[in-house]
Amino acid sequence: MQDGVDRLLASEPERAEPQVAFGYRADDGERRPLTLRGLVARHWQLAALALVAVVVVAVANQAGPELVSYAINHGMVHPDFTVIVVAACAYVAAVTVTAVFQRALVRVTGRLAAGVMRDLRVRIFTHLQRLGLDFYTDEKAGVVMSRMTSDIENLQQLLQDGLAQLVVQGLTMVVIAAILFATNAVLAAITIALVVPLLAAGSVWFQRSSTRAYDRVRDGIAAVLADLSESLHGVRVVVSHNRQERNTVHHRRVVGDYMRANQHAANITAVYGPGTQLLGYLAQAALLAVGGDMVLGGHLSIGALAAFFLYLNRFTAPIQLLAQQYTTYQQGTASIGKLQSLLSVAPSTPERPDAVELPPVEGEITFERVGFGYDPSVPVLSDVDLTIHAGETVAFVGPTGAGKSTLAKLVTRFYDPTGGRVLIDGHDLRDVAVASLRGQLGVVPQEPFLFAGSIRDNVAFARPDATDDEVWEALRAVGLAEVVERMPDGIDSVVHERGQSLSSGERQLLALARAFTARPRVLVLDEATSNLDLLSETRIEAALDALLQGRTAVLIAHRLSTAMRADRVVVVDGGGIAEVGSHDELVAAGGRYAAMFATWEADAPVA
C-alpha cells in the first residue's frame, strides 16, 4: 500500500497549476453547491486510499491487548518462553503495520486537504473577481478575509485530520466492543454500561457547549480581523485625525471579547478532559473488582482480565477524541456553509447566457430614460436621457452627491440601471459580453490604485503585453518620462505600498499613463479632488489633452477649468440632467452652470 501511495503521490505534480479560465459566468462545476462530498469527490483516489488506511489502522492497532492476553495465559500461567517471544514479535509486527499505515494516512489526507483547499481558494477567488461593486460596498474586507483564512483553515483541518480521525475512532470503538463481547459478554456488558452512558452524556454536553463557544471564538476573530484591516487601510486618516487612542481602546475591547471567548472555550475543555479521565479510572476500579471476582470464580482468565484493562483504556480515548473531532467536524461544516453563502452571492451585473461579443465600437453612448438607485427605494437618478457622440468629451458637473459618478458607473456597467437602458453604439450594455465591453473601456478613478510591482507593471496593467517602448510612450504622453528616467531602475523601479512613495500628482499621471497604454475607445475619468499645485495641474491637463484625443470621454469634473475644456458640459442635479451645452452656451444661457461658473471665477479668476 505504501508503494501505491508513493507511486500515486509521485505521479501528482508538486504544484499543479489550477485549471481556471476566468469567465464572467460561472461554469457548471462552479455552480454546483459546495458540499464536503463534492469537494472530496474530485480527489476520489486519495479518498479511497485514505479509507483503506483508516480500516487497517483501526483493526491492526487492536491486536496488542489480545497478544498480551495470549502471552499471559499461554506463556506465563503455563510457562513457555517461546510463546512469549512469538507474542512479542507479533506485537512488534502489529505495531509496525499500524505505524506504516498511519504514516500513509497522514500523507494521503494531507495531500487530499491541500488539493481540496487549492481548488476551493481558486473557486472563491474567481467568484470574488466576478462580483459587482455593491458586494464590496456591503461586505467588510475583513469578513471576506476571514472567510478566506479561518474558514478555509477549519475545512483544511477537518480534511487533513478530523475526518480520518472521526472514522478511525468510530471504527476502533466498534472493533473493541466486538472483541470485548467475544471475550466475556457479561463483563463486556457491565463495563460498557458503566462507561458509555456517562461518557456519552458528558460528550454531548461538551460538544454542544463547545460548538457555542467556538462560534463565539470565530465571530471574535472575524471582528478582530475586520477592525485590524480597517485600521490598517485607514491609517493615514486615523493619524491625521488623532484617533489612535480611541482606536486602541476600541481594538482592546474587540480583542478582549475574543480573549473571553477563548477562555470560555478553554474552560469547557478543562471540565470535560479531566472529567472523562476520572470516569475512566473509576471504571477501571469497578473492572478490577468485578473482573477479579470472575477470575477467582474461574469464569475469566488472568490474561483476558489484563486485556480488558488495556481495551478499556483504548475504549474511553476514542469517545473523548470523537467529541473533540466532532467539534472540528462541526466547525468545518459550518465553514462550508459560510463559504457556500459567499459563493451563492450572485453578481449584480450578470452576463446573459446569450450575451454577444461587442464589436469594436465607435464610442457613442446613449442613456435612454435611465433610472437608478443603489437602494431601489431611494432613486438617485430618474428619467435620464443623454447621447454622447463618438469622440466627444463630455464633462459632468454638479453639486456633490448629485449622481455624476453614478452616471459614470452605469457607463462602465459597474451597476445596471433599474429603469431604461444604457447603450454603446446602439448595444444595450446588458446584452453584451462583459469582457468585450470592459476591454474597450478605460477608467481612471478619483484615487488611482497602484499595485505592488514596478512602474512598468502598473502602466501596462490593462495590457500586460505592452512593450517597453509603449510604456515609455505612455509615460512621455502624460509627461512622466523625465521623473521615471531619474529613478534608479527606470520603469522597473518598484512602487511601494500602493504608490505612497509617489506624490499624488505623480500617482494621477501614472493612472493616466495606464489608461493611455490600454488605448480604450471610451474613457471614464473621475477627476481627483485633491488640491494639486499649479505645475502638477498644468501637467495633468496637458496629459488629459494627449489622452482624450479622438476618444469618447466622460469626465466627472470637480474643477470648472476641466469642464471648460470639454466639448459639452452636462449639469447633473436633482436626480437628473439639469442643463446640457458647451461651456460658452451654458454661460450665455445664464442658468445653474453660469451661476457655478460665476462663483468659481470669483474665487479663482482665470488668467
Ligand SMILES: Nc1ncnc2c1ncn2[C@@H]1O[C@H](COP(=O)(O)OP(=O)(O)OP(=O)(O)O)[C@@H](O)[C@H]1O
Ligand atoms: N455604493 C453606494 N451605495 C449607496 N448609496 C450610494 C453609493 N454610492 C453613492 N451613493 C449615493 O448616491 C448618490 C449619488 O452619488 P454619486 O457618487 O454619484 O455623487 P457625485 O455627484 O459623483 O458626488 P461627488 O461629486 O461628491 O463625487 C449620493 O447620495 C450617494 O450618497
